[in-house]
Structure formats: structure tokens, C-alpha cells
Amino acid sequence: MIKYLPSHEYARVEGNVAYVGISPYAAAQLGNVVYVDMPEQGDDVTAGEDFGAIESVKAASDLFAPVSGAVIEANEELIDNPRLVNEDPLKHWIIKVEMTDPSELDALLDQEAYDALCAAEKH
Amino acid sequence: MNKELYGTLIFELSRPGRTGFSLPKKQTEGGVESSIPAALRREKTLDLPEVDEPTVVRHYTNSSNNNFGVDTGFYPLGSCTMKYNPKINEEIAADATVARLHPAAPDSTVQGALEIYWTLQRALCEIGGMAEFTLNPFAGAHGELTGLMVIHAYHDSRGDSARTKVIVPDSAHGTNPASAAVCGYKIVEVKSLPDGTVDVDDLRSKLDESVAAVMMTNPNTVGMFERSIPEIAEAVHAAGALLYYDGANLNPMLGVARPGDMGFDVMHINLHKTFSTPHGGGGPGAGPVGVRAGLEEFLPNPRVMRKADGSFEARDTDTALGRISMWLGNYTVLMRALAYIKILGAEGLGMAGKLATLNANYIMHRLKDLYLLPIPGPCKHEFVFDGLIDKSTGVTTLNVAKRLLDFGFHAPTIYFPLLFHESLMIEPTETESPETLDRFIDVMRQIAREAAEEPQTVIDAPHTTPVSHPDDTEAALHPVVTFDEL
Amino acid sequence: MPHTASDIERMLAACGASSLDDLYSDVPEELRLNRPYNLPEACSEMEVRDFFAAMRAKMKPLKCFAGGGFYDHYTPAAINSILSRSEFLTAYTPYQPEISQGTLQYIFEYQTIMSRLTGMDVSNASMYDGATATAEAMMMTVAAARKRNRVLISETVNTAVAQVCATYARYHGVTLEVIPQDGGVTSRAEFEMMVKAGDVAGVIVSQPNMFGIVEDYTGWADTCHAAKALMAMNCQASPLAVLRTPGEWGADIACGDAQSLGMPLNFGGPYLGYICTTKALIRKMPGRIVGATKDAKGNRVFVLTLQAREQHIRREKATSNICSNQGLMALHTAVYCSLMGPEGLRQVNEISAANAHYLVEQLCVTGKMEQAYPDKPYLNEALMRVKPGLTATAIIEAAEKAGILAGVTVADDLLLVCATEMQTRDDIDRYVQLVKSL
Structure with a gap:
């Protein structure tokens, strides 16, 4: 299952774990990613609050957590090679979260609703 | 400007043992070793360039030849007011007496310096329609922050602590929301109407007792005068908030209308824009802040005041918002601005704004058949094109800007304001002659023609500059910011 | 401003306007200044020079023994x-x-x-x-x-x-x-x-x-x-x-x-x-x-x-x-750092430290002051405690008459003094003599 925030972060869910990253649409909008600022393993993130930031040459966006929980892993590959986010944003997640309240997922957009949102943003 | 890249760094000219200084012989005993225990002294040898004076002078002279300034050519950078910087300003600022004045010197020995500061304060009050000014802020952004602190201190003094928001138009320069955020405020954006002015209904719907201030420029960032400003001021004041004037666009209003008379409570002025002090490649500038009557007491320390006996003093007050600078700001920048005001006088200042507006309208009218004008004029000191009218060529605003460099012009401001996808913002200022404008217009028309006939020439531009297409992505991906990392 | 009357006319015509004020038709009448600024008339360059010369006459640069965040060093x-x-x-x-x-x-x-x-x-x-x-x-x-x-x-x-x-x-x-x-x-x-x-x-x-x-x-x-x-x-x-x-x-x-x-x-x-x-x-x-x-x-x-x-x-x-x-x-x-190089900067600090220590020692010898923190290391600046009978302000005032900025007043009895490469031994002696005479 994959769900989205309107601010373009996704949560790909496997059991009680959510892989959080940015959508292919967001990655394309940003352009070449040059830096991903992420929390450390063990930090807590809260649904709807920012947990880091992502930067391209021309833009910087805060990253918002789609779900609450503890960070069980930060994708350190992105420190040396942030452009992986552009190559395959769904494969190269940013943090892995042990969810404390999976019911938070209900409030997120499903694929169809998210696609509609992106289509609307493109005008 | 040289077309060849000089490119050498001073470190590459260094030879061990070479020196370029001239110091007197030591006349007293002792020194660093006898004064400071070893554990508190530097361990690592200091590695600085070792070069002789002629080498240093040639190095920077050659390097300067890869730079473009207002003295080099036309600089139509929108929102930056790159007017000519009169040479008398420089002569006045290079004052050997002022150079020796220490901020802690007794007031009696710096009366002239304080009087210069005070005279400029009074002149800016008259020009801004304000009751009092501080000249301490170092830059426009610093002025914004100071002005917002004045507003914060004002609300605090009334025990009105529930005001946590600042409203800015969506067309605002990024500095406005950034300054408000640094001042601890939450930012609320207000929409623009299709003509680029603020949507007053949207603004009204957002005004309540949680709003501390509304920040605006007038004319705004698309060069349009906000004609609803009296209505806006009334609504803002009725909600108990204050109206802040970002003076970035003051130039066209010189002699025409004053922010104080428009209903603004607090404002800043960029002396490096409207008052012709040089930009110096990024600074030092100055961002004096003015306030209407009733807000003077909140201005930052130290303040320069005239005493009953006619003498001047710099002193701290208890009601001030606090302190925002070591001392009285970028002092010699203030001297330049006062020299400029004196040279132009009342009449000249009045004319400067109008001619800046004339120059902008002239360019706009002569190019709007080729470049897309999303908001028809009359504009004020600047206007925005949304790229070329013909969008089929693949030529972007960035390409047009870079192509201008080939013809000896600085580029306009691009991709700002954010209201349009292909913003190209042009501000000629009053100091450019009609011949310069005509040549610029001819070149802009030629670029439009090239875009249609040989778009690749424009897309690949610039072709004649010392540097072409630097790799920004690599620079940001692997930052190398010192010689030691090269 | 380079515009001649005929330039303005030609440019207005290109804009479809008949006067400069036409370009401000969107500014409501009640907001207009409609008078010249209450500022002096335009000055010539000579007059501007005269004004600043008059201001300069009201400034008195002093031999600087003050620091406090601002230091008097040599500018190549x-x-x-x-x-x-x-x-x-x-x-x-x-x-x-x-x-x-x-x-x-x-x-x-x-x-x-x-x-x-x-x-x-x-x-x-x-x-x-x-x-x-x-x-x-x-x-x-x-x-x-x-x-x-x-x-x-x-x-x-x-x-x-x-x-x-x-x-x-x-x-x-x-x-x-x-x-x-x-x-x-x-x-x-x-x-x-x-x-x-x-x-x-x-x-x-x-x-x-x-x-x-x-x-x-x-x-x-x-x-x-x-x-x-x-x-x-x-x-x-x-x-x-x-x-x-x-x-x-x-x-x-x-x-x-x-x-x-x-x-x-x-x-x-x-x-x-x-x-x-x-x-x-x-x-x-x-x-x-x-x-x-x-x-x-x-x-x-x-x-x-x-x-x-x-x-x-x-x-x-x-x-x-x-x-x-x-x-x-x-x-x-x-x-500055290129001209001075490591050796120039070293010398600046050497001379400043030597001058400051000489100044402090000599001021102590006058018996009018002592070091506020005598056991602490300092480079070019030190806090002096003025002994009873004399105040920091009195020293500043007397020194000013002699063309000297004696330091930065920290409190009635505390004076922060500083020396750099800009003072000669004679300058320091002159300052010390003055304190001695108070």
C-alpha cells in the first residue's frame, strides 16, 4: 500500500513499517537533488510535522512526515548520492518509520486522489 | 570588461618570504610569547598569501576586469535600482578625519559626525513622511527585521501579545516573509488580483486581532501602484495592526507621494538603491527605518538626537526595541547618501522618480509587441514581461537574460516575481540616457528575432563572456568553498 | 540625469502620454505630495564639499587608546x-x-x-x-x-x-x-x-x-x-x-x-x-x-x-x-591579508601586545590605576581600575584636551585601555605623563 501527503511525501507501508520518501512528481518538480537533510536513527517523527529538508540547485522544501513513529533507519546512501532520489524516488526512500498509529494512514491520499492532485497542480 | 578569464587566485601567486606591508619597528619590549601562555597560542602556522604590493595590485586589477559594474554598462536589474553612483559621494566618504573617529570617543569630539547622521535622518523623514528614522540597519533586509521589531515592541508595550502573524502579498520578495519569520511571526499570504495589485477582499478576510502587521511595497514588485492603499491602511489600522512599507521600490515615488501620507506606519529605505550609494558587489549598504509619530520610542539603540542646546548626542533609551548593530550602522554609506540628497536638492529628487518611471514606460512600450506584458501599464519604475510572446521557439527567459550579456548589458532580474513562469523584470532607473535605452531596446528586439530565426544562438548564450555555463549542480552537490578544498 | 526637454517629449510620445504626471494617473490625488520636499535647493559639488568640510571642522580625531570592539590598526x-x-x-x-x-x-x-x-x-x-x-x-x-x-x-x-x-x-x-x-x-x-x-x-x-x-x-x-x-x-x-x-x-x-x-x-x-x-x-x-x-x-x-x-x-x-x-x-x-601575509599579521600583534603591556605597566607605575585582573593573560587590551580620587570619566576628559582618547569607560572606576601598532612609544609616554599629572 502506498499513500501520500498533499505536500508530496509518500508512505509505502509494509506491515508496521512505513518507507517515507518524495513522489516522482515532486522529484521531477525539484530538479537535480543536491542534498537531503534527514533525522537520525532513533529520532521520533510526528505526522504532519517536518522531519528534514530536500534541496535542489534552485529550491528547498521541508519534508513532512505522513505518519508518526520512530525512525528505524535513515537512507544514508542519499548523503553521498542525493541524485538517487531523481533516478527512482519510490525505490530510494528517505526514512523508514516504525508506525505508532497506523490509523493515521486513513487521513492520507490514495494513489488516485494523489494523481488527481498532481494533475490539478499542472493546471 | 575583459572577455578573457583571468582566473588566478592570490594563493597561487604566493612565494615564501615575500611581503607587501610597511610597519614601524617595534619600540617596546615583550610581545605575544611573553604575554600569552603557550596553551592559549595558535598551534597551526597561519597560511596566508605571501605577496608583494605590485603583485597584489595587479592581481585584483586583472580580476576586476572580469567584473561588470554600473560604471561598465547598463544594469536593468529589476527591483535593485542600479542607478549611477556619483563620484562626489566617494570623495565625501573617503574622509581621513572620519576614518579616525572611534565610536567611544566623547560626543564633544564627534559633533560633526553626529550632525551628518542627524541631517540625513531629518531628510529621510521629509522624504518618507515619517516622524523619525534610525540609520543603524546595515541593509534592506536588516531594515525589514528592525522595522518588524519596532512593530513587535509596539504591540508588546500595549500588552497585546496575541498578535502572532504577519501578512505579505504573494508577489512579495522572499525577504519579507523571511524577515517576519526571523522576527518570530507566522506568515500569511494574501492573493494578488490579475492586475498584480493586492486583493483587498482577501486581505480583509485575513485581518483580525492575531495580525501584527501587513508588509507591502508600493509600487509593488510588478511595478504597479497599489491604488487601494488608503482603503488597505484603514482596514489594517481598524484591525489594530500596523502597515509596513518595504522601501525597495521607493525610487519612482520620489517627489510624488510619501509612504507616511499613504498610511504606512513603519518603513525602510535602501540607501544603495534610491540614494545612489554603490552596491559594492553585495554591500555595504544601508537600510534606515522610519516610523510615524508615536513609534519613535521603540527605535533601536543607540539613537542620535539633538539636545536643547543644539548639540548632538548618541544615546540609549529604555523603551527601545533593543540593539541591532555594534554602533551607528555603515556610517560612510550614510555620508554618501547625504551627499546625493544635497546634490539633487528638493527639485532634483522630485525629478529623479519621474524620469525613472518615464524610462521604464518607454522600454515597456517599445518592446511589448515582442515580449509578453501580462499587466498593462502605466508601470512605475519597473515592469515584468512573462518571457517572449512567441512561446514556440523554446527560448526561455534565462536564455534571453544570458544573451543580453553578449551585448554588454547586465541581465534583468529573472524568475521573480513568482506570479509568472517566465518573469523578466526590467528597471532602467533615471540615470540612463535615451540612447542607452534605445540600444537596449534594439538588442532585445534582435534577441526576439534570433529566437524565431536561430533559437540555438540564444539558447547557447552567452558566447562572448569570460565564463560560459558554469555547472551549478556540481557546485551545490559537492561544495568546494575554500582554496584548501580545491 | 541625462534627459533634455526634447528627450522627455519624444519618450512621452512613445508611451502615449502627454506629461510626466500622466504616468502617475493611478496615484490618488489625496495621496500626492503636490509640493516640493522641504529640503535645501540643489548644491554644486563645491557646496557639498563645503558642507562636509564644515562638519569635519566639528570633529576632533584623537590618538586612540580605545578598543572595546573597535581597534585602530594600520590600513595599507x-x-x-x-x-x-x-x-x-x-x-x-x-x-x-x-x-x-x-x-x-x-x-x-x-x-x-x-x-x-x-x-x-x-x-x-x-x-x-x-x-x-x-x-x-x-x-x-x-x-x-x-x-x-x-x-x-x-x-x-x-x-x-x-x-x-x-x-x-x-x-x-x-x-x-x-x-x-x-x-x-x-x-x-x-x-x-x-x-x-x-x-x-x-x-x-x-x-x-x-x-x-x-x-x-x-x-x-x-x-x-x-x-x-x-x-x-x-x-x-x-x-x-x-x-x-x-x-x-x-x-x-x-x-x-x-x-x-x-x-x-x-x-x-x-x-x-x-x-x-x-x-x-x-x-x-x-x-x-x-x-x-x-x-x-x-x-x-x-x-x-x-x-x-x-x-x-x-x-x-x-x-x-x-x-x-x-x-x-x-x-x-x-x-589586507594578502598584503600583510602571515609575517605582517604576526608583527601587528607583536607590536600591539608589546605596546599594550608597556602602556599597562607604565599606567600602574603612575599609582593612579591598577590592573583589574592582574593575573590574567591579555594581548592588546586590558581593564584598569582607577584608584579613589580619580574617575574614568575625569581621565577621558583630561586626555581629550590633550588629543588623546584614553580608553573606553566601563564604570566610574573602570577604564578599558588598548594599544596597537598605531601608537609610538612617545604617544604612550605622553598618555602616561598625563595620567600622572592628574
Whole structure:
């Protein structure tokens, strides 16, 4: 299952774990990613609050957590090679979260609703 | 400007043992070793360039030849007011007496310096329609922050602590929301109407007792005068908030209308824009802040005041918002601005704004058949094109800007304001002659023609500059910011 | 303004307007000034010179024995010649790297020089002054710590710097607490206690401190880091040539004023605030940064980089609002340090230290003053306690009549005195004789 925030972060869910990253649409909008600022393993993130930031040459966006929980892993590959986010944003997640309240997922957009949102943003 | 890249760094000219200084012989005993225990002294040898004076002078002279300034050519950078910087300003600022004045010197020995500061304060009050000014802020952004602190201190003094928001138009320069955020405020954006002015209904719907201030420029960032400003001021004041004037666009209003008379409570002025002090490649500038009557007491320390006996003093007050600078700001920048005001006088200042507006309208009218004008004029000191009218060529605003460099012009401001996808913002200022404008217009028309006939020439531009297409992505991906990392 | 009457006529016609006022038809009548400014008539250049000459007649430069954050050092002649070049002077921020390599290159040189002076990895393109740079360092520690907003500042930090930090803290929502001093230096015990109490984002100390004392910060960085707090050091730039550097102390941020690098006093400015940090914190650093890269021809070239962190992009998410630097003063710094080199800077500090120690010793010999903290090391500045019967103000006033600025008054009985390479032994003797005569 994959769900989205309107601010373009996704949560790909496997059991009680959510892989959080940015959508292919967001990655394309940003352009070449040059830096991903992420929390450390063990930090807590809260649904709807920012947990880091992502930067391209021309833009910087805060990253918002789609779900609450503890960070069980930060994708350190992105420190040396942030452009992986552009190559395959769904494969190269940013943090892995042990969810404390999976019911938070209900409030997120499903694929169809998210696609509609992106289509609307493109005008 | 040289077309060849000089490119050498001073470190590459260094030879061990070479020196370029001239110091007197030591006349007293002792020194660093006898004064400071070893554990508190530097361990690592200091590695600085070792070069002789002629080498240093040639190095920077050659390097300067890869730079473009207002003295080099036309600089139509929108929102930056790159007017000519009169040479008398420089002569006045290079004052050997002022150079020796220490901020802690007794007031009696710096009366002239304080009087210069005070005279400029009074002149800016008259020009801004304000009751009092501080000249301490170092830059426009610093002025914004100071002005917002004045507003914060004002609300605090009334025990009105529930005001946590600042409203800015969506067309605002990024500095406005950034300054408000640094001042601890939450930012609320207000929409623009299709003509680029603020949507007053949207603004009204957002005004309540949680709003501390509304920040605006007038004319705004698309060069349009906000004609609803009296209505806006009334609504803002009725909600108990204050109206802040970002003076970035003051130039066209010189002699025409004053922010104080428009209903603004607090404002800043960029002396490096409207008052012709040089930009110096990024600074030092100055961002004096003015306030209407009733807000003077909140201005930052130290303040320069005239005493009953006619003498001047710099002193701290208890009601001030606090302190925002070591001392009285970028002092010699203030001297330049006062020299400029004196040279132009009342009449000249009045004319400067109008001619800046004339120059902008002239360019706009002569190019709007080729470049897309999303908001028809009359504009004020600047206007925005949304790229070329013909969008089929693949030529972007960035390409047009870079192509201008080939013809000896600085580029306009691009991709700002954010209201349009292909913003190209042009501000000629009053100091450019009609011949310069005509040549610029001819070149802009030629670029439009090239875009249609040989778009690749424009897309690949610039072709004649010392540097072409630097790799920004690599620079940001692997930052190398010192010689030691090269 | 170059326009002739016929130019204006022709241009108005092209705009379809009949008068300049037509272009302002959108300005409501009730907002118009409709009168000339109440300002003097236009002056000629000669008259402007006369006005400033009249002002100059009301200034009296003194032989300077005052510091307190502003130091009277020698300015090499070549600096003004280079800074006056209009290619540097009249350029804007180097947004167009194709025609701004001159500016970008000197900023890159400046960044290298400041990194080496402070012993830190990286520097930005400069800030306004030392006080605002320190306030920005304070906000940087809070931004880096994310959820903590408590910052500690030593009582021995220069008063104006501390006041600016307090002002920024008040409005930015930073809880700024003062670490008390003990015997002229920051209290180690209080520092340890306050940091260990937890929740500290950053600690700000200074070197030399506001009394001119060179403090010992051995182990301080470790204490900070153990509490996940960042250590920021406010340092005068010139003494860094001889003092243990913030990098060597293990600090995370170095900040302060570079005025001591030969910038004329100029009644307070322009000077330059610097901020340097570690490579790990580069993206948390406020302000402009210039980076090296290659262009299409393979040349090594310079660009503004990491701009996505800057305020004009981040807007309401910004943690700093600075969007310029002290450009020309960064050029001053690069040229000064190139002309002086390591040997020149060493000599400046040697002579300053020797002169200051001679001055302090001789002032003590007069019997009118003593050192406030006689057991603490100092470089070019020291706090003197004026003995009963005399006050700091009385000394300042008497010295002024003799053309001397005796120091900075700290309290009725406390005078901060300073010496640099700008005073001769005779100057010092003259000052000492004067004190003796009081």
C-alpha cells in the first residue's frame, strides 16, 4: 500500500513499517537533488510535522512526515548520492518509520486522489 | 570588461618570504610569547598569501576586469535600482578625519559626525513622511527585521501579545516573509488580483486581532501602484495592526507621494538603491527605518538626537526595541547618501522618480509587441514581461537574460516575481540616457528575432563572456568553498 | 540625469502620454505630495564639499587608546586604491557568474582566508558586523538543534554584541541565558552546570573577551558536544593570527568582527561580520556562499552556491533573513591579508601586545590605576581600575584636551585601555605623563 501527503511525501507501508520518501512528481518538480537533510536513527517523527529538508540547485522544501513513529533507519546512501532520489524516488526512500498509529494512514491520499492532485497542480 | 578569464587566485601567486606591508619597528619590549601562555597560542602556522604590493595590485586589477559594474554598462536589474553612483559621494566618504573617529570617543569630539547622521535622518523623514528614522540597519533586509521589531515592541508595550502573524502579498520578495519569520511571526499570504495589485477582499478576510502587521511595497514588485492603499491602511489600522512599507521600490515615488501620507506606519529605505550609494558587489549598504509619530520610542539603540542646546548626542533609551548593530550602522554609506540628497536638492529628487518611471514606460512600450506584458501599464519604475510572446521557439527567459550579456548589458532580474513562469523584470532607473535605452531596446528586439530565426544562438548564450555555463549542480552537490578544498 | 526637454517629449510620445504626471494617473490625488520636499535647493559639488568640510571642522580625531570592539590598526595604502575600482565598487551581488568572476573570486579568497584564520573548515561570504554575525550564530545553533531553543552566552562577551544577541533572541524566540563571569573570565563551574542542565542548543563565548583577557577554553567543546550543544566563539579577527583558534578549541562556529584587520574606524562602519563553521554544518550556515565549479570550457570558475538554503528561496521557512554580505569589506579583508601575509599579521600583534603591556605597566607605575585582573593573560587590551580620587570619566576628559582618547569607560572606576601598532612609544609616554599629572 502506498499513500501520500498533499505536500508530496509518500508512505509505502509494509506491515508496521512505513518507507517515507518524495513522489516522482515532486522529484521531477525539484530538479537535480543536491542534498537531503534527514533525522537520525532513533529520532521520533510526528505526522504532519517536518522531519528534514530536500534541496535542489534552485529550491528547498521541508519534508513532512505522513505518519508518526520512530525512525528505524535513515537512507544514508542519499548523503553521498542525493541524485538517487531523481533516478527512482519510490525505490530510494528517505526514512523508514516504525508506525505508532497506523490509523493515521486513513487521513492520507490514495494513489488516485494523489494523481488527481498532481494533475490539478499542472493546471 | 575583459572577455578573457583571468582566473588566478592570490594563493597561487604566493612565494615564501615575500611581503607587501610597511610597519614601524617595534619600540617596546615583550610581545605575544611573553604575554600569552603557550596553551592559549595558535598551534597551526597561519597560511596566508605571501605577496608583494605590485603583485597584489595587479592581481585584483586583472580580476576586476572580469567584473561588470554600473560604471561598465547598463544594469536593468529589476527591483535593485542600479542607478549611477556619483563620484562626489566617494570623495565625501573617503574622509581621513572620519576614518579616525572611534565610536567611544566623547560626543564633544564627534559633533560633526553626529550632525551628518542627524541631517540625513531629518531628510529621510521629509522624504518618507515619517516622524523619525534610525540609520543603524546595515541593509534592506536588516531594515525589514528592525522595522518588524519596532512593530513587535509596539504591540508588546500595549500588552497585546496575541498578535502572532504577519501578512505579505504573494508577489512579495522572499525577504519579507523571511524577515517576519526571523522576527518570530507566522506568515500569511494574501492573493494578488490579475492586475498584480493586492486583493483587498482577501486581505480583509485575513485581518483580525492575531495580525501584527501587513508588509507591502508600493509600487509593488510588478511595478504597479497599489491604488487601494488608503482603503488597505484603514482596514489594517481598524484591525489594530500596523502597515509596513518595504522601501525597495521607493525610487519612482520620489517627489510624488510619501509612504507616511499613504498610511504606512513603519518603513525602510535602501540607501544603495534610491540614494545612489554603490552596491559594492553585495554591500555595504544601508537600510534606515522610519516610523510615524508615536513609534519613535521603540527605535533601536543607540539613537542620535539633538539636545536643547543644539548639540548632538548618541544615546540609549529604555523603551527601545533593543540593539541591532555594534554602533551607528555603515556610517560612510550614510555620508554618501547625504551627499546625493544635497546634490539633487528638493527639485532634483522630485525629478529623479519621474524620469525613472518615464524610462521604464518607454522600454515597456517599445518592446511589448515582442515580449509578453501580462499587466498593462502605466508601470512605475519597473515592469515584468512573462518571457517572449512567441512561446514556440523554446527560448526561455534565462536564455534571453544570458544573451543580453553578449551585448554588454547586465541581465534583468529573472524568475521573480513568482506570479509568472517566465518573469523578466526590467528597471532602467533615471540615470540612463535615451540612447542607452534605445540600444537596449534594439538588442532585445534582435534577441526576439534570433529566437524565431536561430533559437540555438540564444539558447547557447552567452558566447562572448569570460565564463560560459558554469555547472551549478556540481557546485551545490559537492561544495568546494575554500582554496584548501580545491 | 541625462534627459533634455526634447528627450522627455519624444519618450512621452512613445508611451502615449502627454506629461510626466500622466504616468502617475493611478496615484490618488489625496495621496500626492503636490509640493516640493522641504529640503535645501540643489548644491554644486563645491557646496557639498563645503558642507562636509564644515562638519569635519566639528570633529576632533584623537590618538586612540580605545578598543572595546573597535581597534585602530594600520590600513595599507593599496587597499583603498583597489576598493575604489568601480568594477568592484559599482557591481551588484554576483548573480550572473559570467560577468562577475571578479567579485566571486575575491569572495572565494576571503572565505579561504577566514577559514584559515579561524581554523574552521568553511566560511560564508560575510555578514554585516560582528554583533549581527554572533546573533546569526546564535540562531544557527537553534536551527541546527531543531527542537531546543536555549542558548547560553558568557557575561564576558562584548556588551554591544551581547545586547544584539539579546535583541535577536527576544524576537526570534530564543531563550538566552547569561553564564556569569568570575574574576574576569567565564565561570567554568557555572558553564558546566548550565550545560548539563540540558536542552542547550548552543554556547557563545568570546576571545579575547570584553576585558581583553585571553580565556582558557580547554575542554569546553567536549562539554558542549556531550550535551549535543554547539559551541560558538566570538573572536576579534586580527588576534587569531597568534591565538589558539576556534578550530583548535574544537568550536563549531567562529564569528565576530573583522574590523581589526585594518578597517578604518570610520565612526562605526562599514566593518565586516564573519561566520565560519565546520563542513558538517555548512548547510546550516546563513548567508551567501561562493563555490568553485567548472564551466563549459573546463575552466575553474566560481558561482554563488547552496542558494536553496537562502531566505529568498525558503521565504517563511527561513532561519536567517540576510540576503547580502559586506561585499566590498570582504575584498578589503582579502587584500589586507594578502598584503600583510602571515609575517605582517604576526608583527601587528607583536607590536600591539608589546605596546599594550608597556602602556599597562607604565599606567600602574603612575599609582593612579591598577590592573583589574592582574593575573590574567591579555594581548592588546586590558581593564584598569582607577584608584579613589580619580574617575574614568575625569581621565577621558583630561586626555581629550590633550588629543588623546584614553580608553573606553566601563564604570566610574573602570577604564578599558588598548594599544596597537598605531601608537609610538612617545604617544604612550605622553598618555602616561598625563595620567600622572592628574
